[in-house]
Amino acid sequence: MAKSWVNSAERIGSDLHLELSGPGSRRAALIDALREAVRGGRLAPGTRLPPYRSLAADLGVARNTVADAYAELVAEGWLTARQGSGTRVAERAEPSRGHARVPVRTPPRARGPRHDLRQGTPDASTFPRATWLASYRRALQQAPNEVFGPGDPAGRIELREALAEYLARARGVRTEPGRIVICSGFAHALRLLFDAHPPVLRGPLAVEEYSLPFHRELLAAAGVRTVPLPLDEHGADVGRLARERAVLLTPAHQFPTGGPLHAERRTAVVDWARARDGVVLEDDYDGEFRYDRKPVGAVQGLDPERVVYVGSVSKSLSPAVRLGWMVLPERYVDGVLAAKGEREAWASVLDQLSLADFLTSGSYDRHVRRMRQRYRSRRDRLVAALAEHAPHIEVTGVAAGLHAVLRLPPGTERSAVKAATWAGVALDGLAEFRHPDAARGTAEVGTAAREAPGTGTAAHDGLVVGYATPSEHAYGAALDALCRALPPEAG
Incomplete structure (x- = not known):
């Protein structure tokens, strides 16, 4: 009969999941269950096990059964026991002969862009x-x-x-x-x-x-x-x-x-x-x-x-x-x-x-006022950097918000986004936000496919640049990388 989800919280405050099954003795079943838990990585090196009395009470077995099982696994090198420290999983517990140890690998963290200038996210710091x-x-x-x-x-x-x-x-x-x-x-x-x-x-x-x-x-x-x-x-x-x-x-x-x-x-x-x-x-x-x-x-x-x-x-x-x-x-x-x-x-x-x-x-009002000043400073630095390094780029939509739109020469948006990506700058092209039906118009709004400039239906090339996300110490480098990635002035 299997016994699982053992609640051994008397001293260590944790639950221990064990499966006791098989035709043999309860001692042998407990040894096998603990050995398998360590071998499979469910009990990591250094994990403290429940005291004899707690585990015995949870499993419904004699205290000596748990003590003998612990002693056997200590002798085999699966566990360690020290006075005052209790019984723990050995730091370098090796499987017995005939069993291959299953390595536990931490998956690599995905690497993001070096400079995040995407819209819509505040400075997390x-x-x-x-x-x-x-x-x-x-x-x-x-x-x-x-x-x-x-x-x-x-x-x-x-x-x-x-x-x-x-x-x-x-x-x-x-x-x-x-x-x-x-x-x-x-x-x-x-x-x-x-x-x-x-x-x-x-x-x-x-x-x-x-x-x-x-x-x-x-x-x-x-x-x-x-x-x-x-x-x-x-x-x-x-x-x-x-x-x-x-x-x-x-x-x-x-x-x-x-x-x-x-x-x-x-x-x-x-x-x-x-x-x-x-x-x-x-x-x-x-x-x-x-x-x-x-x-x-x-x-x-x-x-x-x-x-x-x-x-x-x-x-x-x-x-x-x-x-x-x-x-x-x-x-x-x-x-x-x-x-x-x-x-x-x-x-x-x-x-x-x-x-x-x-x-x-009043904390919310104070926080918003403080962030308004910070983001306005960020906005001003963006506008100044563009005026110095890319004066041919028109900056719009900067009277409010957390992003700006950089108007580009026709036909350059896609290459500008690609250049920014190669420079490690994450941002969005303006075309990403355009409704797929806007280019051809619809009966409901009665628009032509491509009306004259000023009607609001003509597509524009541009970049949507968020200036809120980077931390303060990284913002300058992000602006430098952005300016280097922008298309040059048409000759």
Whole structure:
């Protein structure tokens, strides 16, 4: 009869999985099981084994049986025993004759690029560890007992109350805690809205012609058809909206081309939603990080019943925190909660409470202000380096956000990305973000295949350069490598 998952926590606080089987004695079965565990690498060299009494009680055998088994394996060289140190797996335990030792190899770590200038990731070294830890401790100490039970799918009320206050103050959002649902980020929000059964929202969905491919792929997997909207210097041309049921915009800072949605178009898209009984999905991308212009409030403030506002801490704090929020029109709240399920399974309750404290204590505001200064300095260094070493390259989209777009001469984008890769610089070409239907146009938006410059439908060559990811000491070298990889001025 096999005995497994032995709980030997009396002194060492660990579990030991053993299989005792076979027709022989319990002593022989125990010796074979321990020997096999060491031989197979499950018990690593130096591992301390349970005391005789603990293991005997867990296995239901006599104490002397365990003592004899340990002694036999010590004699064979599998184990070592020292006074005060207990019984451990020998540091150089060799298998008995006739058995080949199975080497344990650590897989090599994948080598990344020397210089990471990809968009969308903050400087990981700047995470506010001390203040976050202080908020976590306060949250843990003050948490009621019910926190450690099943969660509310809407999220902790403490965080929803803190967000309602913060978003109203900092982003002009009009809401109340009952209309906020906590999620793990923007992608999770899209899944809750479009990939539920039944879906909360349905397509077709208009999107900006330049946007994150990952979001388009996620929507396509949910069966949602996306229709590209042209872009120009005023943002998405919302006047092209027609039969779509919803539109997804990044009005604070268009991703990736940069720039806010013009005030007249903000009003126009809300008017469209009212007339069509549609909805605007507002991705508040880089809403906190503006440098050379006044803050742009959320479109949601124009009509809270026609806009779904989505935000997260992935840029302002860290993508590792996995916390975001949806501010919903009242008619969508129940549908989103039903899609999410009755138990909160996406965002740690303790992290939610920590973020609530981080917001109400003022730590979040201080951190954002500090990072705004740091990223503005990074942006300025990028612009200065390009002005000195590549003055023929136009830099756009730098009034806000964590990245810049470098406009390139026609036909040079692919070679520039390849040159950057050879130089050890990771970045993205602008074409990677263009909707596949934008080049040929669609009936819904009525665009021609290649319209004249200025209409927003013509493709541009460019590089999307993130300046937030590298650590401070590595940033200078990254800029040098970037400038060396850029195409020279046309002769």
